[in-house]
Amino acid sequence: MTRISSDPSGSPFGEPEATGVPQPVTGDDSRQNLGELLRRSGRGDEAAFAQLYDATSSRAFGLAVRVVRDPSQAEEVAQEAFLEIWRTASRFDPAKGSAVSWVLTIVHRKSVDRVRSAEASTRRDTTYHQSNAAVEHDSTAEAAQASMEARRVRLALDSLTEVQREALELAYFKGYTHTEVAKMLDLPVGTAKTRIRDGLIRLRDTMGVGQ
């Protein structure tokens, strides 16, 4: 089985970073392939779905872990999400974005639902200090196995303003609403959503995706 994930067998620092024109993260080929796998999954093709799983599971699981934090809960969430993806695969419409983003939207949604319902009562007490610490980039263990793509994302993230990056990470990876993000970052009500949008737009343009 093929696994697309961070592969330590390569030489992560041997090659210079791609410079100049940003390359799409998901090239047209892989995009079409994943879309095709989704389409076949929608017709009940289990082998196609297994391939789709192998191609997207490390992103899906990583995302669930980042949002949910507890790995065993993240595994549950990811499982729910993949079953949902199988069930609704025929509803994927390539005209509305890539297969990867469709898959990850479902995973993200399930993850956010999980933290919101689990932490609804306790999280109100989270202080800015604590949450700010949580926004720091991930552990060295994860960083060591970061793929080329992940490193490009980090470079792109570095191009955001601090507020944009923090707002985006609190919303996307921690599952806070924009109203909560505004409070945590001491922003005027209503401006966090603008920072989130601005951050995504800059990320999109820097990475050359979604065009």
Added chain:
Amino acid sequence: MTESLHALSGAYVVGALDDHEREIFEAHLPGCLDCQAEVVSLREAAAVLAADAELTPPESLRVSVLAGIRAIRPLPPEAGVTSLPYEDGPKIVQPAETSEAPAPSNVVPMRRRRFRIATLAAAAAVITAVGVGGTWQPWQDDTTSTLSAADRVLAASDAQRVSTEFTDGSSATVVRSVKEGKAVLLTRNMAAPPTGKSFELWLRDAQGRLLPAGLMTTAGDHKLLLTGDATKSTGVGITVEPLEGSEQPTTKPLAMLELSEAEA
């Protein structure tokens, strides 16, 4: 008002809207090609973010997922959802707007693509318009799960409707549910507003005042949840306003749909 709706796109994509805001934004989406294009492109950006979190899952996840799907039958495709009205409908050039320069940006300039659904395709277009609402929410189980606020109005037992036809063959229908406290505007074959303008919608209250209730910036078939409490509204008006809308009407209404004439 609608300007602030546009600003919700990023928070929508990263799931940072509360339930109420999400309903409003999802009711707005089918009628706003700009927001649709932006949501598509920002979802790609959000997917990129997830690359920063990559983590190889335990083998147990693969085993349970692949075992789990054997017990689940994939849903059939939804009729008519594979294309959006603006993607393959025949385009009718509107003479007044041919002078527009092509957009130079990297964002798909859907708003500038004037189009009209051919009347013969109207039946298909209805199916398409209904389907569009569902597919913007990929996590939604299926059409029977959670209805959008607009769909709840349309499905309400006390829903009342009043329609008007325009001379160019387009039509508008207002559906109001007192139980839901909301009204929805449905349009068919609606022409685009004049360049640089929006169609603004108004709820007329019992005192005859017109309160802003939403904007239509594009041509076509729309299903638009009107903002504001429609429980006691007496009518719904449509005027031409600046792109970002006005607080009060600045032009004479193109149409006023009288809710006193609405029927079940």
